[in-house]
Amino acid sequence: MTPRTPARFADSRHEDRRRTFPALQPLEGEDFASSWWGNAWVEALEDTALDHARLTRGRAYARRGHVDAITVTPGRVMAYVHGTRPRPYRTEIRLRTLTDGDWGDFLATAAARPDHIAALLDKDVPHALASVADLLPTPGDLIPDCSCPDDGYPCKHAAALCYQTARLLDEDPFVLFLMRGRGEREILADLSHRNATRSAAERTGAASGTPAPTVPASEALAPRPLRSLPPPFAPPAHPGRPPAYPQTPGAPDPLALDLLATEAAARAHTLLTTGTDPVAQLTQWQDAVRLAAAHPGSGLTASTRALYRDLAVATDHTPTDLARAVAAWRQGGLAALAVLEEPWDPPAGPFDRARPALVAADFPHFRPWRNHLSTRSLQLRFGRDGLWYGYESDPDREDWWPRGTPDADPVGALAALLGR
Known part of the structure; x- marks a missing residue:
């Protein structure tokens, strides 16, 4: 008020x-x-x-x-x-x-x-x-x-x-x-x-002796079976697409509106069909990487470059950090992003058997560091999910970028990295 x-x-x-x-x-x-x-x-x-x-x-x-x-x-x-x-x-x-x-x-x-x-x-x-x-x-x-x-x-x-x-x-x-x-x-x-006329009419009706309709308490409280609910509608095969949002002075950015509507539709569709929310457990940074990974690369359009820039600033990262994380997400989702950002010490087992397998496949020059096996320009990283993830860099630059498809076999991951 x-x-x-x-x-x-x-x-x-x-x-x-x-x-x-x-x-x-x-x-x-x-x-x-x-x-x-x-x-x-x-x-x-x-x-x-x-x-x-x-x-x-x-x-x-x-x-x-x-x-x-x-x-x-x-x-x-x-x-x-x-x-x-x-x-x-x-x-x-x-x-x-x-x-x-x-x-x-x-x-x-x-x-x-x-x-x-x-x-x-x-x-x-x-x-x-x-x-x-x-x-x-x-x-x-x-x-x-x-x-x-x-x-x-x-x-x-x-x-x-x-x-x-x-x-x-x-x-x-x-x-x-x-x-x-x-x-x-x-x-x-x-x-x-x-108001006085209305109140008088109500008092007259009450004084006329006409009983108000009633229901016996025993009948009202008696247990009775409930009708079964109708079956739910079948979910659509795909989430809907938002309409086109024109550029209007003073209105929100059309790309932001399209992104918001598309993400809401995809999230609702996943929740409806699987019963789980794909976003609820993500951090702000992980969700920013997920959003950017759903769009074309940062060099294709001005609007997408602006998206990368805004997401990077909002999460206190550089656009290059975001682009590298997007490459990891496209390589293998949240597990691949963890491989990019979290070196760890794997226990004895598959990691120790990787170097002999690579030597047998005529790749003898990989050196180990934690969960990494590296040459001057190639690298394999062992994830907590038991998969090997490929990386490339310019020789001797230590500027590693995710490439290829994850594989349980280090030789297979290397072959995917080399395009064989």
């Missing part, structure tokens, strides 16, 4: 069909409205405007306090607005008033629910009520008029009046109701009458 400071307008002259508010103080460092209905008023003004430069000047006039006392009557808001000339301009905003039928629908809906009445008494407007009778203005619903020679629509003086009016609406939504044709006392009296 929007905070209120009604004391700011306590000296307004208040007649039920005419209210005059003293000139508002200059506005500094805050929006003209914080309530949803006050912002709807501002949006209707800005969506109607044909010249946004005049809106900018109107906002400046309103913020500096150029708008004098504001008078609100059904269908009309009027004030004198100071401009560049000594004499202020007479400025009006006109809008359509509601019919008696519209008001009847609005009041009947409000009286039907005590929480709606409580909200109105607390100077709040439930969304459901505003939509009953089209209380809020729409683009084209606000008609400005000003005695100045400017033929803008609206001129800066009318724009300033609109912005200041939003501050009044923010404090008291009954100002909006008055613009639409009914005063506060009239509305509250009608709601009170309708």
